Amino acid sequence: MSERIIEFREALNEALLEEMAHDENVFIMGEDVGKYGGVLKISRGVQEKFGEKRAVDTPIAELGFTSIGVGAALAGLRPIVELMYIDFTGLAMDPIINQAAKARYMFGGKAKVPLVIRTQGGAGRGNAAQHSQSLEAWYVHIPGLIVIQPSTPYDAKGLLKSAIRNDNPIIFIENKLLYNTKGAVPEEEYLIPIGKADVKREGKDLTIVATSRMVLFALNAAEKLAEQGIDAEVIDPRTLKPLDMETIGNSVRKTHHMVIVNEGVKTGGYAAEVMARSYEEVFDYLDAPIVRVTTEDVVIPYSGVLELGAMPSEEKIIEAARGFLAK
Amino acid sequence: MDKTEKKYIEMYRKMWLIRTFDENARDLLMKNEMRGGTHVYIGEEAIAVGVCSALEKEDYITSTHRGHGHCLAKEGDPNKMMAELLGRTTGYCKGKGGSMHIADLEQGNLGANGIVGGGIGLATGAAFACKYREDENVAVCFFGDGAINQGVFYEAANMAALWKLPVIYVCERNQFAEFSYSEWYYGDQDLTKRTEPFGFKGVEVDGNDLLAVYELATDLVSRARKGEGPFFVVANTYRIYGHTVGDPLTYRKPGEVDIWKDKDHDPILKFKSYLLRGEILSEDAAEQIEHDAREVINSAVDFAKASPHPTIDSLLEDLYVE
Numbered sequence: 001m002s003e004r005i006i007e008f009r010e011a012l013n014e015a016l017l018e019e020m021a022h023d024e025n026v027f028i029m030g031e032d033v034g035k036y037g038g039v040l041k042i043s044r045g046v047q048e049k050f051g052e053k054r055a056v057d058t059p060i061a062e063l064g065f066t067s068i069g070v071g072a073a074l075a076g077l078r079p080i081v082e083l084m085y086i087d088f089t090g091l092a093m094d095p096i097i098n099q100a101a102k103a104r105y106m107f108g109g110k111a112k113v114p115l116v117i118r119t120q121g122g123a124g125r126g127n128a129a130q131h132s133q134s135l136e137a138w139y140v141h142i143p144g145l146i147v148i149q150p151s152t153p154y155d156a157k158g159l160l161k162s163a164i165r166n167d168n169p170i171i172f173i174e175n176k177l178l179y180n181t182k183g184a185v186p187e188e189e190y191l192i193p194i195g196k197a198d199v200k201r202e203g204k205d206l207t208i209v210a211t212s213r214m215v216l217f218a219l220n221a222a223e224k225l226a227e228q229g230i231d232a233e234v235i236d237p238r239t240l241k242p243l244d245m246e247t248i249g250n251s252v253r254k255t256h257h258m259v260i261v262n263e264g265v266k267t268g269g270y271a272a273e274v275m276a277r278s279y280e281e282v283f284d285y286l287d288a289p290i291v292r293v294t295t296e297d298v299v300i301p302y303s304g305v306l307e308l309g310a311m312p313s314e315e316k317i318i319e320a321a322r323g324f325l326a327k
Numbered sequence: 328m329d330k331t332e333k334k335y336i337e338m339y340r341k342m343w344l345i346r347t348f349d350e351n352a353r354d355l356l357m358k359n360e361m362r363g364g365t366h367v368y369i370g371e372e373a374i375a376v377g378v379c380s381a382l383e384k385e386d387y388i389t390s391t392h393r394g395h396g397h398c399l400a401k402e403g404d405p406n407k408m409m410a411e412l413l414g415r416t417t418g419y420c421k422g423k424g425g426s427m428h429i430a431d432l433e434q435g436n437l438g439a440n441g442i443v444g445g446g447i448g449l450a451t452g453a454a455f456a457c458k459y460r461e462d463e464n465v466a467v468c469f470f471g472d473g474a475i476n477q478g479v480f481y482e483a484a485n486m487a488a489l490w491k492l493p494v495i496y497v498c499e500r501n502q503f504a505e506f507s508y509s510e511w512y513y514g515d516q517d518l519t520k521r522t523e524p525f526g527f528k529g530v531e532v533d534g535n536d537l538l539a540v541y542e543l544a545t546d547l548v549s550r551a552r553k554g555e556g557p558f559f560v561v562a563n564t565y566r567i568y569g570h571t572v573g574d575p576l577t578y579r580k581p582g583e584v585d586i587w588k589d590k591d592h593d594p595i596l597k598f599k600s601y602l603l604r605g606e607i608l609s610e611d612a613a614e615q616i617e618h619d620a621r622e623v624i625n626s627a628v629d630f631a632k633a634s635p636h637p638t639i640d641s642l643l644e645d646l647y648v649e
Contacts, residue, residue: 053459058486059482059485059486059489061485061486063448063478063479063482064448064451064479064481064482064483064485064486065482065486066448067447067448067449067451067452067479067483068448068451068455068486069452070448070452071389071437071448071449071451071452071453071455071456071466072452072453072455072459073452074432074437074449074452074453075387075437075452075453075455075456075457075466076456076460077455077456077459077460094442094445094479095448095449098441098445099440099442099445099448099449103430103438104645104646104647105423105645105646106423106424106428106438107419107420107423107424107430107432107438108418108419108420108421108422108423108424108645109421109644109645110419110430110432111430111432111437111438112648144646144647146647166648167648168647168648
């Protein structure tokens with residue numbers, strides 16, 4: 001198989017173009033997604049190819065256009081709603097959590113909401129308090145939603161395609177500092193199943209569960225830990241909800257040690273959920289308490305010193321691992 | 328009997344179905360045979376019936392927490408509705424939704440909504456889908472005069488105008504916003520102005536005059552099908568009962584409600600006298616329609632009471648499409 005290397009951004013763009021060609025009910029709407037090609041450039045070329053009807057520029061009105069997306073999905077279309085920053089989803093909470101997430105259950109299984117909300121989170125580039133949050137835990141908490149966070153171009157493309165074909169409302173969270181990263185993506189079409197974790201690095205001493213950009217941090221940390229004789233396994237859940245506990249459990253049964261890395265803040269965060277699930281399911285296999293590496297419980301600051309200091313880092317992951325494995 | 332007369336009689340029948348359904352819903356709640364709360368549509372029947380009678384099966388509606396009337400007007404099944412009120416497996420939502428979450432997707436009813444104004448964006452999105460598919464269907468959004476202050480209305484109305492969507496926003500001005508007079512919360516009492524900046528000023532109609540509502544709706548629906556939408560209707564009416572069943576109504580002006588229950592205001596009595604005057608119905612035939620509607624609802628109550636409660640095995644079903 002030919003090894004083609006492309007950017008994360010291009011992988012998402014390919015997924016969009018392919019799925020819009022695949023099903024005429026798929027369309028994208030959001031701020032500047034059409035003529036401008038998207039602030040994040042994910043929808044570049046989409047309007048040229050599919051017209052204004054299927055790449056719909058909206059006013060800056062997150063509540064309104066997200067609600068319209070949910071209504072269009074209930075009426076049989078397959079909208080992709082781009083919410084430029086996850087911080088802005090606060091404006092669109094009602095259609096996401098009270099309408100999209102609940103329609104199927106509260107209507108007794110008769111409704112379908114085939115909606116993908118594509119949004120972007122993460123700190124580390126000086127976007128400050130209202131453009132840098134990692135709010136995945138909010139959506140994981142809502143029954144009826146599926147939450148996906150890819151870490152590689154390969155996963156991003158395969159998962160976005162699966163998300164668009166899925167009949168449930170999905171929160172698809174990209175990380176702003178992953179768009180320029182590169183990776184192998186085959187020319188041939190492929191899908192990645194929702195709800196399946198991926199072992200990004202095999203190891204025998206320690207399980208590191210990391211999400212989104214934190215997977216990259218974990219992999220770098222694992223290389224450095226290897227130099228110190230600690231062999232870490234890195235697992236990327238890819239789908240945060242439903243969580244593939246089987247893959248995580250199998251790893252912990254082998255390594256007996258666990259570090260969880262998530263960019264959300266610590267209190268009530270996604271790392272807490274993975275930690276609790278692991279204690280419930282594989283407590284007997286653990287030789288030491290699970291350690292969380294998360295962002296501090298603080299508003300994301302602007303200063304680089306403060307911002308990077310608040311976030312997880314390779315050093316913090318290494319420190320956590322060495323805490324119970326240093327020889 | 329000509330086609331128009333048949334239609335009128337059907338509308339008269341539907342208004343009685345709604346009234347009787349909600350009288351029974353009230354009764355069931357007060358007798359503690361129903362859980363939670365419920366909101367009755369008594370006194371506002373002409374709006375749902377007048378508007379929905381101008382629609383086809385493929386057209387969409389979104390409804391409100393006070394939604395039984397809209398569902399029945401859009402050909403909802405009283406048995407499935409009543410069973411849902413009693414939380415039974417034969418209900419529209421298998422007992423998982425209750426009074427505030429009845430939807431009938433097959434009839435284009437995208438659901439009642441427990442969030443005040445929650446249906447406004449959904450109806451606009453359904454209209455977006457109609458335009459996208461170029462199928463000439465329309466969406467009607469029912470909401471109350473309490474919901475009109477929600478920001479989503481202005482975001483959605485702007486986009487509806489921008490994209491010329493086939494949506495008709497119908498504000499049921501029943502004069503109350505939960506436990507307040509809604510007028511207490513308006514910067515300007517003329518609600519028709521609310522959409523004027525978007526290029527489609529609202530039109531007022533006597534919401535208790537069935538034919539006035541039906542004729543206006545017929546006109547707007549046909550224009551919306553031709554791409555002339557969106558439209559906004561303010562239908563003036565009065566909420567005979569409280570916000571929820573059990574509301575003590577301490578905030579209401581004494582005696583006010585009696586005016587709205589008299590033969591010149593009550594939408595059913597008003598339409599009945601029109602039908603009698605025009606000799607479209609005899610007194611006996613009118614009585615018979617009322618009687619038959621009561622029978623339909625009584626048997627819906629019996630059906631609901633005889634239906635099984637869900638078993639706990641169904642708790643986690645219906646959450647996701649597998």
